[in-house]
Amino acid sequence: MSYTIEGRTGPWELVIGLEIHAQVISEAKLFSGAATEFGAEPNSQVSFIDAGFPGMLPVINAECVAQAVRTGLGLNAQVNLWSRFDRKNYFYADLPQGFQISQFAHPIIGEGAVEITLADGVTKTIGITRLHLEQDAGKSLHDQHATKSFIDLNRSGVALMEIVSEPDMRSPEEAGAYLTKIRQILRYLGTCDGNMDEGSMRADVNVSVRKAGEGFRTRCEVKNVNSIRFVMQAVEAEARRQIEVWEAGDEVFQETRLFDTARGITRSMRSKEDAHDYRYFPEPDLPPLVLESDWVEALKAALPELPDVRRARYVAMGLSPYDAHVLTLEKETAVFFETVAKGRDAKLAANWVTGDFFAALNRLKRDVADPPVTAENLGALLDLISDKTLSGSLAKQVFEAMLETGKAPGEIVEERGLKQVTDTGAIEAVVAQVMAANADKVAEYRSGKEKLFGFFVGQTMKAMQGKGNPALVNEVVKTALAG
Amino acid sequence: MSLDTATIRRIASLARIRLDESEVQQAQAEINGILGWIEQLQEVDTEGVEPMAGGSPVAQARARLRPDVVNDGGQADAILANAPDRQGEYFGVPKVVE
Amino acid sequence: MHPTDFTLRGALDALTEGTISSVELTQAHLDGIAKLNPRLNAYVTVTAEKALAAARASDERRAAGQVGALEGIPLAIKDLFCTAGTRTTAGSRILDSFVPPYESTVSQKLLDDGAVFLGKANLDEFAMGSSNTTSASGPVENPWSRANDPDTRLVPGGSSGGSAAAVAARLALGATATDTGGSIRQPAAFCGIAGIKPTYGRCSRFGIVAFASSLDQAGPVARTVEDCAILLKSMAGFDPKDSTSADLPVPDFARACERGVKGLRIGVPKEYRLDGMAPEIVALWEQGLQWLRDAGAETVEISLPHAKYALPTYYIVAPAEASSNLARYDGVRFGTRVTEPGSDLRDLYERTRAAGFGPEVRRRIMIGTYVLSAGYYDAYYLKAQKVRALIRRDFENAYAAVDAIVTPATPSAAFGMNEKQDDPVAMYLNDIFTVTANLAGLPGLAVPAGLDAQGLPLGLQVIGRAFDEETVFAVGRTLERAADFTALPRLRAGA
Structure with missing residues (x-):
């Protein structure tokens, strides 16, 4: 029986796809030599490249590429020997260049698949659409000042892997199991620490609902969900919202939403309203990323x-x-x-x-x-x-x-002195004492009340303060009672 | 193709350039003039042509990779020195509502 | 001989012989700047004290036997190259207070070779222009003027108009420049000096304010072909900080100047014989080809069938890349910020960028934004990059038969400051002969070759194979020697 949510008009199915952003484990950033460590003083791990200063140019970090390839291999995915970086253009306070360098048209990793195991032991295969490398943005702090937001660029330029799934999940549990599985694989590979509290893994959750037998309806993207539990909650909250919209006779509009963890609901993200025209084009500061198949094979051979x-x-x-x-x-x-x-x-x-x-x-x-x-x-x-x-x-x-x-x-x-007693003679002595002290019960046993056997074992063990070897005690008691 | 004023406004908005009403008309005329001139490219047969990806005259140019070494950063003051609104160790901007 | 009249080569010799010091040479140029720059506006920033200190340090090094390739040579640096501790504006109001904490690779290489920086040269805003009239610091005046109309002020060309005017007016022995569609060669031609845009990847772009990443290339302007060769040798070279920098050795370009052209095959693209081209340009071109034949070269007609699409291709690719490259000027981390009380972030961006960018830059950003926007990418940007590949292929085909290509540098001599300002497309046509080399990534050299009827300089252009600047210099030097260009601009130091 598949998972559904019951609305006024009957049951609704869920269709879920995840875009997981996983911070690559590397010493330096994707395009600059600044450090990636978590928790440093604001703007202390920033190169002029990360801050988008005039005349600055990106150079690709080899280890970040290797980590993406390892991850692709771990996801049973196609490694593309030819890939390319593109610019995704939009304005945002913590996006210093006014564009994000990402891989849009030609990702480094193509299709793959992972198997998830659900609570009832059933397994299911979830398709991976692609994995690409991109740079992270900085961080905006909104709670430091009454009328200002503060920008910290330490995270700007840190390498991320965006792992995009097929819309193959049908329940909050599957979404949770998928994210768990990806996290597990990345941690095994040592390509991402999976630390969701520190933001080194977060997910954009695409959710739509439909009636049984339908094609896809409009989906919404819930951005930046930062725990497995919240992903499951966000899926359900967003699905319920959409069901209400459809059942009220309205239409769900494709939009970016945020999950309000305190209230357990999703809400529209104002700042992303008109960010949809990203004007992607090939990053002219970076020639294509070409990998040697020997190099990929060597990484494969060394995979944990x-x-x-x-x-x-x-x-x-x-x-x-x-x-x-x-x-x-x-x-x-x-x-x-x-x-x-x-x-x-x-x-x-x-x-x-x-x-x-x-x-x-x-x-x-x-x-x-x-x-x-x-x-x-x-x-x-x-x-x-x-x-x-x-x-x-x-x-x-x-x-x-x-x-x-x-x-x-x-x-x-x-x-x-907790050593077990395995000396048969010592055990026999104790059993003899127990039988002597319980002659009536011995008689009962011998007249056919065999369930008293456990009583004698227990008494013997008690007398030995539990140190008697259980198998030997059993054996000795049995022999002794048999007389 | 000729752009209407709504498109001009949309482009200006995407590019984050404020245009006054008077400037919209002028921008429309200039941009349409340029686009009209550019239109001649459509007559070139580019069937099956691989587009150039960058500026290299060498068709097989490929990215060079650098080693994973920390050799930059640790210069918050220099990073913040040119900021129009420095707030301690941060850049300040008007409050953003997400 | 007045110290500002030296060629760069001549100054190096004089410094070596001890007949002049770097301080004297530098001071003479600073005096010239003090006198002429208020009118020419070739420099945006003059760093007199730093220059004299650098000259003193250079003289001390020389005395101690440490002599760099450009030891003690005073240069102008286009204000697009970031210079540590010295304001770098890119000719824009949006950067008018920007002091980079870092040095561009090219200017660092010049410093490492002992050069002395006199100051930052004016330019079209963000290097967008062909007349140096779009600078936030005001237009640059060409030191040349028409013989029969000396009062009409002429443009120096652009975008490296300040660099070219400074060198022509003897306010520097040479200058750095950049060329995205012709910004070295066109002003060099307008100002009667030489300038080379090397092969894309020859000079590092690190620390140069980007206009169009796949087209921008730094190069020198100087009064002789050999001076350009000496400067390029110092400026060029592999830089691990620029992923598009070519990991190739840098040849001895000055030596290549003396190779001669005997046995070389020189291509003459038939598509460059434009309808209505000025007869004096046609004549100069023909004269140049004759000089080369006289020196032992063979001239061969070639075809660049897609050359006529080069300018429209350029006016898609360059604005597209510029619209993205200039997104970083948002008033948050550096530069000028413009707000009103109650401005939100979006309003801050829109006001800052409207006030910070001049009309030509705004126009190109908008065109670039449009051609990349959803639904138009394929029709414009992708189409242009395909045509660009065809243009590159045209050159590859041509170079199967020839060693270099010679064309006029510009379709006309320098024009008046008030001419061509109302029609962007008419202005763009200035780059008609130069822009193909940018699209194909090839080296192109402008050489002063003659005067028009009004006594204004005209140049020829030599385009070479990728990374074969040596042949370009050999051809250019041969043209220069034959042309024996000795005319002088009216406004110049020491005059």
């Missing part, structure tokens, strides 16, 4: 493993598809998991990472990049389970102690 491949590998290692999915969402998680699992039982490692470890991260509000226990220590804990030094329940105690103290599990076991 991508999440889909990694996930498949985890499934082949015996992990459930769900665990494989969860463990590959973030590259850091996958790296952590692989350190834990190295030379060990992969399923056991997956259970611990997705179970107790994730729970601990949540509880302690920590991040896998800054974990409360190291992957090495968690691996050592698994070793103690495998060699039967610790039972499952003891291991949980030790894990809690590791969280509290940061110590290695071996050390904790030593200090607290």
Whole structure:
């Protein structure tokens, strides 16, 4: 059953396409040698090129080109060996040159596709139309002065990749899953840090609605949405607005809108009213960008493993598809998991990472990049389970102690004497005491009340303060009761 | 092709050049004169011709790439020195409503 | 000999011999400027103190044995080249207070070779014009005047009118200039001096206020072909800061001047024999070809079938690029801002740009905006770039048969300051012989070759293959030697 929104006139389908602006990870800007670091003093990372001074000329940063190509390869997309920069002309306070250098007619990356996985486990392929390189604009601050806006050009000229999807998404969830997937791929590739709080990734969301079986209706573009949650909310808010417009007998006009996160609605963007005639033409200051296929092949050979491949590998290692999915969402998680699992039982490692470890991260509000226990220590804990030094329940105690103290599990076991008892003789002695103290129950068991077996195991474990090896305890109790 | 005054106003607006009413008429006459003269280009057969992309006399010109090195910036004062309305470390403009 | 009468080569020799110092040479030019510039208006800004300090420093370097290729030579710098710490206006009100914190690559190269900058030369606003009447600093006067009508003030040509007038009037030994459609060659011809627009990519455009990026090229103007060659050698060269700069070695152009033309094939484009062309222009052209034949060259008729479309092509491409290049003049980061109480950002832009740009610049920005606007791009800009490719191909075909092409530099001699001002298209026709070289990116040299009936200079143009300025200089020097152009303008220093 496909996703619809119920209007007065019946159900409406959604059609969604995303233009994701991803800041390229590079030291210097796309066309100048100024730094790209986030959070610097205003106008301190600005060259005269970035500020559009007279006589300044752009020169392309090779690493930004390489990052775009890596991203294209990661999106299973066509790499265009011949591409070109164009000027997109419009006036805006934070656009110093009066144009943005972008790739309009001949992008560096052509068609590609990514697969998204939805909550119900269903997968769907979303088409990529293109990826192109362009320069970012500066930043306008509107809250510093009563009657003025302040302009900071630090971001002006930073390389962006604009990744344009096909209008293939049909629900807020799909839009969210797509953005999540792109972010995941870029972070794996190391081409964008995906940090949406700092604006290094943001999306323009194109939304239209239609009745089942119709072609496309007019779409609106919701600009600069800066979190995955807001993208999903913006899609729904804008779709509901359009449904109301259509149902009121009016027409939806193609326009640029902003998502008001506080009120959960979209509103028309005044400043973009007449910006539609961009007068694109080839950037005369830059000859065409021509790539050598050998160079592209070398980048391809050096690409890191991508999440889909990694996930498949985890499934082949015996992990459930769900665990494989969860463990590959973030590259850091996958790296952590692989350190834990190295030379060990992969399923056991997956259970611990997705179970107790994730729970601990949540509880302690920590991040896998800054974990409360190291992957090495968690691996050592698994070793103690495998060699039967610790039972499952003891291991949980030790894990809690590791969280509290940061110590290695071996050390904790030593200090607290939490070592599992695997000496059969010692267990037999305890079982004998338990049976002696519960002679009535022994009789009941032997007369056929076999469910009392668990009682004897429990009593034995209790007497041993939980340190008895569970399998051995079971075995000894069984033998003893059988008399 | 002859441009009407509405088109002249639209172009001036796109180019962000304020035109007084009296200037619209004059601009219209001059621009139409020039465009009329340019119109002769339409008679050239350009079927199948690759347009020139830049000014290089070499048809196979290609962009040179520079290494990813930070060697510019760190000069806020120089960047702001010519500003008609410097506001601390920022450029000031009339408040923009988005 | 008055110090301002030296050629650049001659001044270098005199400096080497110690018969004059850079300070003396510079002071003589500053004296000439003080006397004549109030009338000629060739300089927008005179940097007398800086010039004398630079001359003193140069003399000290020379004494210490450090001698650059232009050591101690006083030059004028077109006010389109950004000069660190010295106001750079581009001839526009919108930049009248702009002091660049950086130096253009070309002017830096000249400084590195020991040159002394006398000041910034006047020009048409943003280099848009053929008469130097559009400058916000007022028109430049040609130091030449008609023999039978000495009171009519003539234009020096444009856009490098200040550079050409300064050099012709002996107010500099040479000058930098730029050429987008003829802005070096046409004023050089009008002022009876030499000037070369090199191959596109030969000189870096970094730090030169852009007019039309795919057409702009810097070059020198000077009183002899050899002086141009010496200056170009210093100005040219690969610059990693300009993506369109050619990564090629710079030949010894001065040496190429003496190569001669023996065995060269000189193309004569039949399409340049325009109906109604002035008979004295036709005669001068024929004379020039005869001189070359006399020197051992062969002249060959060639065809440039699309040449007649060059000007309309130019008047699409150049304004289109200019409309975009000049968008940065918005009164936010530099330059003049014009507002009214309550102006919003849009109003600020519109008032600043209406007041800051003169009529010709506004006109070209509007044409450029129109030809790029939605629905017209294909019909105008794309069409023009295709015709441009055809023009380039015409030259490629021609150069299969010839080594250089010789044409008149301009369709007429200098005209009066009040002539041709009301009809933009009539003004644009000044560039009819020069603009093809810009569209095809080829080098073009203007050489003074004779006088018209009223005693005004006329020039010939040599167009060469891409990056073959050497042949252009060889042909130009041969024409110069044969023409033996010794006439002098009435207004000049030391006169």
